Amino acid sequence: MKEQLELILKQGLEEISSATVKDELENARIKFLGKKGALTQILRSMGSLSAEERPVLGQLANEVREKLTSSIDEAAAHIEAKAAELKMASETIDVTLPGEKMELGKKHPLTIVLDEIYDIFSSMGFSIVNGPEVELDYYNFEALNIPKNHPARDTQDTFYINDNIVLRTQTSPVQVRTMEQQKPPIRIIAPGRVYRSDAVDATHSPVFHQIEGLVVDKGITMGDLKGTLEVFAKQLYGNDTVVRFRPHHFPFTEPSAEMDVMCFKCGGKGCRLCKGEGWIEILGCGMVHPGVLRNCGIDPEVYSGFAFGVGLERIVMRRFNIDDMRQLFENDLRFLKQF
Numbered sequence: 001m002k003e004q005l006e007l008i009l010k011q012g013l014e015e016i017s018s019a020t021v022k023d024e025l026e027n028a029r030i031k032f033l034g035k036k037g038a039l040t041q042i043l044r045s046m047g048s049l050s051a052e053e054r055p056v057l058g059q060l061a062n063e064v065r066e067k068l069t070s071s072i073d074e075a076a077a078h079i080e081a082k083a084a085e086l087k088m089a090s091e092t093i094d095v096t097l098p099g100e101k102m103e104l105g106k107k108h109p110l111t112i113v114l115d116e117i118y119d120i121f122s123s124m125g126f127s128i129v130n131g132p133e134v135e136l137d138y139y140n141f142e143a144l145n146i147p148k149n150h151p152a153r154d155t156q157d158t159f160y161i162n163d164n165i166v167l168r169t170q171t172s173p174v175q176v177r178t179m180e181q182q183k184p185p186i187r188i189i190a191p192g193r194v195y196r197s198d199a200v201d202a203t204h205s206p207v208f209h210q211i212e213g214l215v216v217d218k219g220i221t222m223g224d225l226k227g228t229l230e231v232f233a234k235q236l237y238g239n240d241t242v243v244r245f246r247p248h249h250f251p252f253t254e255p256s257a258e259m260d261v262m263c264f265k266c267g268g269k270g271c272r273l274c275k276g277e278g279w280i281e282i283l284g285c286g287m288v289h290p291g292v293l294r295n296c297g298i299d300p301e302v303y304s305g306f307a308f309g310v311g312l313e314r315i316v317m318r319r320f321n322i323d324d325m326r327q328l329f330e331n332d333l334r335f336l337k338q339f
Protein backbone atom coordinates (compact mmCIF):
# COMPACT_ATOMS: atom_id res chain seq x y z
CA MET A 1 0.00 0.00 0.00
CA LYS A 2 2.95 2.27 0.72
CA GLU A 3 4.16 1.79 -2.84
CA GLN A 4 0.69 2.58 -4.16
CA LEU A 5 0.65 5.82 -2.20
CA GLU A 6 4.07 6.80 -3.48
CA LEU A 7 2.99 6.01 -7.02
CA ILE A 8 -0.10 8.18 -6.61
CA LEU A 9 2.06 11.03 -5.36
CA LYS A 10 4.52 10.69 -8.21
CA GLN A 11 1.87 10.43 -10.94
CA GLY A 12 -0.23 13.15 -9.35
CA LEU A 13 2.65 15.62 -9.21
CA GLU A 14 3.54 14.82 -12.80
CA GLU A 15 0.05 15.41 -14.08
CA ILE A 16 -0.35 18.56 -12.05
CA SER A 17 2.89 20.05 -13.28
CA SER A 18 2.12 19.22 -16.88
CA ALA A 19 -1.31 20.93 -16.72
CA THR A 20 -1.31 24.15 -18.74
CA VAL A 21 -4.95 25.17 -18.44
CA LYS A 22 -7.43 25.14 -15.58
CA ASP A 23 -9.46 22.26 -17.02
CA GLU A 24 -6.46 19.95 -17.07
CA LEU A 25 -5.70 20.83 -13.49
CA GLU A 26 -9.25 20.12 -12.45
CA ASN A 27 -9.13 16.75 -14.21
CA ALA A 28 -6.00 15.87 -12.28
CA ARG A 29 -7.64 16.88 -9.01
CA ILE A 30 -10.66 14.69 -9.71
CA LYS A 31 -8.49 11.81 -10.79
CA PHE A 32 -6.37 11.76 -7.62
CA LEU A 33 -8.33 13.55 -4.91
CA GLY A 34 -11.92 13.34 -6.08
CA LYS A 35 -14.62 11.21 -4.46
CA LYS A 36 -13.80 8.32 -6.75
CA GLY A 37 -10.16 9.31 -7.06
CA ALA A 38 -7.16 7.08 -6.50
CA LEU A 39 -6.28 8.39 -3.05
CA THR A 40 -9.83 8.20 -1.75
CA GLN A 41 -10.04 4.59 -2.81
CA ILE A 42 -6.91 3.74 -0.90
CA LEU A 43 -8.18 5.52 2.22
CA ARG A 44 -11.35 3.45 1.99
CA SER A 45 -9.41 0.20 1.99
CA MET A 46 -7.46 1.18 5.13
CA GLY A 47 -9.92 -0.76 7.28
CA SER A 48 -8.27 -3.98 6.22
CA LEU A 49 -4.92 -2.93 7.65
CA SER A 50 -3.49 -4.12 10.94
CA ALA A 51 -3.56 -1.80 13.99
CA GLU A 52 0.17 -1.08 13.68
CA GLU A 53 0.13 -0.35 9.99
CA ARG A 54 -2.94 1.85 10.01
CA PRO A 55 -1.51 5.03 11.68
CA VAL A 56 1.70 4.86 9.68
CA LEU A 57 0.00 4.53 6.36
CA GLY A 58 -2.75 6.92 7.41
CA GLN A 59 -0.16 9.58 8.05
CA LEU A 60 1.54 8.88 4.76
CA ALA A 61 -1.83 9.14 2.96
CA ASN A 62 -2.46 12.50 4.60
CA GLU A 63 0.94 13.74 3.55
CA VAL A 64 0.27 12.66 -0.01
CA ARG A 65 -3.07 14.50 0.00
CA GLU A 66 -1.50 17.65 1.40
CA LYS A 67 1.31 17.62 -1.12
CA LEU A 68 -1.07 17.11 -4.01
CA THR A 69 -3.44 19.80 -2.74
CA SER A 70 -0.74 22.40 -2.26
CA SER A 71 0.83 21.65 -5.62
CA ILE A 72 -2.60 22.02 -7.26
CA ASP A 73 -2.99 25.43 -5.57
CA GLU A 74 0.42 26.49 -6.73
CA ALA A 75 -0.21 25.32 -10.27
CA ALA A 76 -3.57 27.12 -10.33
CA ALA A 77 -1.96 30.38 -9.28
CA HIS A 78 0.71 29.90 -11.91
CA ILE A 79 -1.80 29.19 -14.67
CA GLU A 80 -3.83 32.24 -13.68
CA ALA A 81 -0.80 34.52 -13.71
CA LYS A 82 0.20 33.17 -17.10
CA ALA A 83 -3.27 33.84 -18.49
CA ALA A 84 -3.28 37.40 -17.13
CA GLU A 85 0.12 37.98 -18.65
CA LEU A 86 -1.06 36.73 -22.04
CA LYS A 87 -4.17 38.90 -21.84
CA MET A 88 -2.08 41.97 -21.04
CA ALA A 89 0.25 41.23 -23.93
CA SER A 90 -2.62 40.79 -26.38
CA GLU A 91 -4.26 44.04 -25.26
CA THR A 92 -1.20 46.21 -25.43
CA ILE A 93 -1.73 49.42 -27.38
CA ASP A 94 1.14 50.73 -29.39
CA VAL A 95 0.75 54.41 -28.72
CA THR A 96 3.35 55.23 -31.32
CA LEU A 97 1.17 53.96 -34.17
CA PRO A 98 -0.48 56.73 -36.21
CA GLY A 99 -4.13 57.21 -35.17
CA GLU A 100 -7.14 56.62 -37.35
CA LYS A 101 -8.10 59.88 -39.00
CA MET A 102 -11.58 61.12 -38.16
CA GLU A 103 -13.38 63.29 -40.66
CA LEU A 104 -13.90 66.52 -38.81
CA GLY A 105 -16.98 68.50 -39.72
CA LYS A 106 -17.15 72.26 -39.80
CA LYS A 107 -19.37 74.84 -38.31
CA HIS A 108 -22.23 75.95 -40.52
CA PRO A 109 -21.82 79.60 -41.57
CA LEU A 110 -24.97 80.46 -39.60
CA THR A 111 -23.40 78.91 -36.50
CA ILE A 112 -20.09 80.72 -37.04
CA VAL A 113 -21.77 84.12 -36.97
CA LEU A 114 -24.27 83.17 -34.24
CA ASP A 115 -21.36 82.14 -32.00
CA GLU A 116 -19.74 85.53 -32.62
CA ILE A 117 -22.98 87.27 -31.69
CA TYR A 118 -23.18 85.19 -28.49
CA ASP A 119 -19.65 86.30 -27.61
CA ILE A 120 -20.41 89.96 -28.25
CA PHE A 121 -23.53 90.02 -26.10
CA SER A 122 -22.15 87.72 -23.40
CA SER A 123 -19.31 90.17 -22.91
CA MET A 124 -21.93 92.86 -22.29
CA GLY A 125 -23.64 90.74 -19.61
CA PHE A 126 -26.50 89.31 -21.67
CA SER A 127 -27.62 85.75 -21.10
CA ILE A 128 -29.04 83.46 -23.77
CA VAL A 129 -32.60 82.18 -23.48
CA ASN A 130 -34.72 80.00 -25.77
CA GLY A 131 -38.41 79.92 -26.54
CA PRO A 132 -40.68 77.51 -28.40
CA GLU A 133 -40.95 77.55 -32.20
CA VAL A 134 -44.54 76.34 -31.98
CA GLU A 135 -46.03 79.32 -30.20
CA LEU A 136 -49.34 80.59 -28.91
CA ASP A 137 -50.92 83.32 -31.01
CA TYR A 138 -51.06 85.29 -27.76
CA TYR A 139 -47.26 85.42 -27.36
CA ASN A 140 -46.44 85.81 -31.04
CA PHE A 141 -49.00 88.57 -31.68
CA GLU A 142 -51.52 89.62 -29.04
CA ALA A 143 -49.14 90.33 -26.15
CA LEU A 144 -46.96 92.30 -28.57
CA ASN A 145 -49.76 94.73 -29.41
CA ILE A 146 -50.74 92.91 -32.59
CA PRO A 147 -54.43 92.04 -32.15
CA LYS A 148 -56.34 89.75 -34.52
CA ASN A 149 -57.06 92.25 -37.30
CA HIS A 150 -53.90 94.33 -37.05
CA PRO A 151 -52.30 95.03 -40.47
CA ALA A 152 -48.91 93.92 -39.12
CA ARG A 153 -50.21 90.36 -39.36
CA ASP A 154 -50.20 90.65 -43.18
CA THR A 155 -46.42 90.79 -43.44
CA GLN A 156 -46.05 88.00 -40.92
CA ASP A 157 -48.41 85.42 -42.34
CA THR A 158 -47.38 82.06 -41.00
CA PHE A 159 -48.32 78.42 -40.58
CA TYR A 160 -51.26 77.87 -38.28
CA ILE A 161 -51.50 74.74 -36.17
CA ASN A 162 -54.97 75.95 -35.16
CA ASP A 163 -56.60 79.33 -34.44
CA ASN A 164 -54.52 79.82 -31.30
CA ILE A 165 -51.24 78.11 -32.14
CA VAL A 166 -48.78 79.20 -34.85
CA LEU A 167 -45.20 78.62 -35.92
CA ARG A 168 -43.65 81.79 -34.51
CA THR A 169 -42.99 84.52 -37.08
CA GLN A 170 -40.43 86.29 -34.93
CA THR A 171 -38.36 85.73 -31.80
CA SER A 172 -40.14 88.65 -30.10
CA PRO A 173 -42.56 86.33 -28.19
CA VAL A 174 -39.53 85.26 -26.12
CA GLN A 175 -39.50 88.85 -24.78
CA VAL A 176 -42.96 88.30 -23.33
CA ARG A 177 -42.20 84.84 -21.96
CA THR A 178 -39.05 86.17 -20.30
CA MET A 179 -40.75 89.18 -18.73
CA GLU A 180 -43.53 86.97 -17.40
CA GLN A 181 -41.05 84.72 -15.65
CA GLN A 182 -38.29 87.06 -14.65
CA LYS A 183 -38.45 90.43 -12.92
CA PRO A 184 -36.07 93.23 -13.96
CA PRO A 185 -33.17 93.71 -14.33
CA ILE A 186 -33.43 91.66 -17.53
CA ARG A 187 -30.68 91.43 -20.12
CA ILE A 188 -31.16 88.58 -22.60
CA ILE A 189 -30.75 87.55 -26.19
CA ALA A 190 -33.02 84.88 -27.67
CA PRO A 191 -31.85 83.22 -30.88
CA GLY A 192 -33.85 80.79 -32.95
CA ARG A 193 -35.81 79.70 -35.99
CA VAL A 194 -38.80 81.67 -37.16
CA TYR A 195 -41.35 80.87 -39.87
CA ARG A 196 -43.34 82.77 -42.44
CA SER A 197 -45.37 81.54 -45.36
CA ASP A 198 -43.02 83.15 -47.88
CA ALA A 199 -42.17 81.56 -51.21
CA VAL A 200 -38.56 80.43 -51.53
CA ASP A 201 -36.26 82.65 -53.59
CA ALA A 202 -32.73 84.02 -53.33
CA THR A 203 -33.61 86.30 -50.42
CA HIS A 204 -36.63 84.58 -48.83
CA SER A 205 -37.16 81.33 -47.03
CA PRO A 206 -40.17 80.08 -45.07
CA VAL A 207 -37.76 79.32 -42.24
CA PHE A 208 -34.97 81.60 -41.14
CA HIS A 209 -33.28 82.78 -37.94
CA GLN A 210 -33.53 85.81 -35.73
CA ILE A 211 -31.78 86.96 -32.62
CA GLU A 212 -33.97 88.90 -30.24
CA GLY A 213 -32.57 91.19 -27.59
CA LEU A 214 -34.25 92.63 -24.51
CA VAL A 215 -33.06 94.89 -21.70
CA VAL A 216 -35.41 96.00 -18.94
CA ASP A 217 -34.42 97.90 -15.83
CA LYS A 218 -34.99 101.19 -14.05
CA GLY A 219 -33.92 104.18 -16.10
CA ILE A 220 -33.17 102.46 -19.44
CA THR A 221 -33.19 105.02 -22.27
CA MET A 222 -32.81 105.28 -26.02
CA GLY A 223 -29.19 106.19 -25.25
CA ASP A 224 -28.63 102.70 -23.82
CA LEU A 225 -30.20 101.19 -26.93
CA LYS A 226 -28.00 103.19 -29.29
CA GLY A 227 -24.83 102.60 -27.32
CA THR A 228 -25.39 98.85 -27.00
CA LEU A 229 -26.28 98.34 -30.65
CA GLU A 230 -23.40 100.50 -31.88
CA VAL A 231 -20.98 98.38 -29.86
CA PHE A 232 -22.61 95.30 -31.37
CA ALA A 233 -22.16 96.61 -34.94
CA LYS A 234 -18.54 97.59 -34.32
CA GLN A 235 -17.65 94.24 -32.81
CA LEU A 236 -19.32 92.43 -35.68
CA TYR A 237 -18.04 94.54 -38.58
CA GLY A 238 -14.97 96.32 -37.21
CA ASN A 239 -14.28 99.43 -35.14
CA ASP A 240 -14.61 101.90 -38.00
CA THR A 241 -18.20 100.85 -38.69
CA VAL A 242 -20.63 103.77 -38.90
CA VAL A 243 -24.24 103.25 -37.89
CA ARG A 244 -27.40 105.30 -38.14
CA PHE A 245 -30.85 104.94 -36.62
CA ARG A 246 -33.86 105.59 -38.83
CA PRO A 247 -37.35 106.09 -37.38
CA HIS A 248 -39.60 103.13 -38.09
CA HIS A 249 -42.71 101.47 -36.71
CA PHE A 250 -43.13 98.26 -34.76
CA PRO A 251 -46.30 97.63 -32.77
CA PHE A 252 -44.42 96.53 -29.64
CA THR A 253 -41.89 99.36 -29.38
CA GLU A 254 -42.33 103.13 -29.04
CA PRO A 255 -40.38 104.87 -30.39
CA SER A 256 -39.10 102.36 -32.95
CA ALA A 257 -36.15 102.49 -35.30
CA GLU A 258 -34.13 100.51 -37.77
CA MET A 259 -30.36 100.48 -37.53
CA ASP A 260 -28.30 100.71 -40.72
CA VAL A 261 -24.56 100.35 -41.14
CA MET A 262 -22.77 102.44 -43.70
CA CYS A 263 -22.03 100.21 -46.69
CA PHE A 264 -18.59 98.76 -46.04
CA LYS A 265 -18.05 98.16 -49.74
CA CYS A 266 -18.59 101.67 -51.12
CA GLY A 267 -18.23 103.65 -47.88
CA GLY A 268 -21.65 105.24 -48.27
CA LYS A 269 -21.38 106.31 -51.92
CA GLY A 270 -23.86 103.73 -53.16
CA CYS A 271 -23.06 100.47 -54.96
CA ARG A 272 -24.61 97.19 -56.00
CA LEU A 273 -24.24 95.66 -52.52
CA CYS A 274 -26.21 98.45 -50.83
CA LYS A 275 -28.49 98.86 -53.86
CA GLY A 276 -27.31 102.44 -54.31
CA GLU A 277 -28.39 103.42 -50.79
CA GLY A 278 -24.99 103.77 -49.16
CA TRP A 279 -26.49 102.09 -46.08
CA ILE A 280 -27.46 98.54 -45.23
CA GLU A 281 -30.25 97.74 -42.80
CA ILE A 282 -29.18 95.43 -40.00
CA LEU A 283 -31.95 95.27 -37.40
CA GLY A 284 -35.19 96.60 -35.95
CA CYS A 285 -35.29 98.06 -32.46
CA GLY A 286 -37.06 100.38 -30.09
CA MET A 287 -38.11 101.16 -26.55
CA VAL A 288 -40.40 98.45 -25.20
CA HIS A 289 -44.01 99.67 -25.49
CA PRO A 290 -45.56 100.44 -22.06
CA GLY A 291 -48.54 98.26 -23.03
CA VAL A 292 -46.23 95.27 -23.58
CA LEU A 293 -44.58 95.81 -20.19
CA ARG A 294 -48.03 95.97 -18.62
CA ASN A 295 -49.10 92.76 -20.42
CA CYS A 296 -46.21 91.07 -18.62
CA GLY A 297 -46.95 92.48 -15.21
CA ILE A 298 -44.14 95.04 -15.24
CA ASP A 299 -45.00 98.59 -14.19
CA PRO A 300 -44.01 101.00 -17.01
CA GLU A 301 -43.98 103.85 -14.48
CA VAL A 302 -41.07 102.15 -12.70
CA TYR A 303 -39.27 100.25 -15.44
CA SER A 304 -38.33 100.88 -19.05
CA GLY A 305 -36.51 98.81 -21.61
CA PHE A 306 -35.28 98.44 -25.14
CA ALA A 307 -35.54 95.57 -27.57
CA PHE A 308 -34.11 94.60 -30.93
CA GLY A 309 -34.44 91.88 -33.53
CA VAL A 310 -31.66 90.84 -35.92
CA GLY A 311 -32.07 88.64 -38.99
CA LEU A 312 -29.18 86.16 -38.95
CA GLU A 313 -29.22 85.06 -42.61
CA ARG A 314 -28.77 88.56 -43.98
CA ILE A 315 -25.75 89.19 -41.79
CA VAL A 316 -24.23 85.85 -42.74
CA MET A 317 -24.85 86.38 -46.45
CA ARG A 318 -23.19 89.77 -46.37
CA ARG A 319 -20.30 88.49 -44.30
CA PHE A 320 -19.45 85.63 -46.65
CA ASN A 321 -20.66 87.15 -49.91
CA ILE A 322 -23.39 84.55 -50.35
CA ASP A 323 -25.87 85.70 -52.95
CA ASP A 324 -28.53 83.00 -52.57
CA MET A 325 -30.13 82.21 -49.21
CA ARG A 326 -31.12 78.73 -50.37
CA GLN A 327 -27.50 77.63 -50.12
CA LEU A 328 -27.65 78.06 -46.36
CA PHE A 329 -30.32 75.38 -46.10
CA GLU A 330 -29.46 72.89 -48.84
CA ASN A 331 -26.55 71.36 -46.92
CA ASP A 332 -24.44 70.79 -50.00
CA LEU A 333 -20.98 69.89 -48.71
CA ARG A 334 -19.28 71.60 -51.65
CA PHE A 335 -20.78 74.82 -50.34
CA LEU A 336 -20.38 74.19 -46.61
CA LYS A 337 -16.72 73.17 -46.86
CA GLN A 338 -15.78 76.70 -47.90
CA PHE A 339 -16.24 78.25 -44.48
Ligand code: DAH
Binding pocket: 169, 170, 171, 172, 212, 213, 250, 253, 283, 284, 285, 286, 287, 306, 307, 308, 309, 310
Ligand atom coordinates in the same frame (compact mmCIF):
# COMPACT_ATOMS: atom_id res chain seq x y z
N1 DAH B 1 -39.77 91.11 -34.58
C1 DAH B 1 -39.45 92.09 -35.60
C2 DAH B 1 -39.57 91.44 -36.96
O1 DAH B 1 -39.52 90.25 -37.06
C3 DAH B 1 -38.06 92.61 -35.40
C4 DAH B 1 -37.97 93.51 -34.21
C5 DAH B 1 -38.14 94.86 -34.32
C6 DAH B 1 -37.72 92.98 -32.94
C7 DAH B 1 -38.07 95.70 -33.25
C8 DAH B 1 -37.63 93.82 -31.85
C9 DAH B 1 -37.80 95.18 -32.01
O2 DAH B 1 -37.39 93.37 -30.63
O3 DAH B 1 -37.72 95.99 -30.93
O4 DAH B 1 -39.73 92.14 -37.92
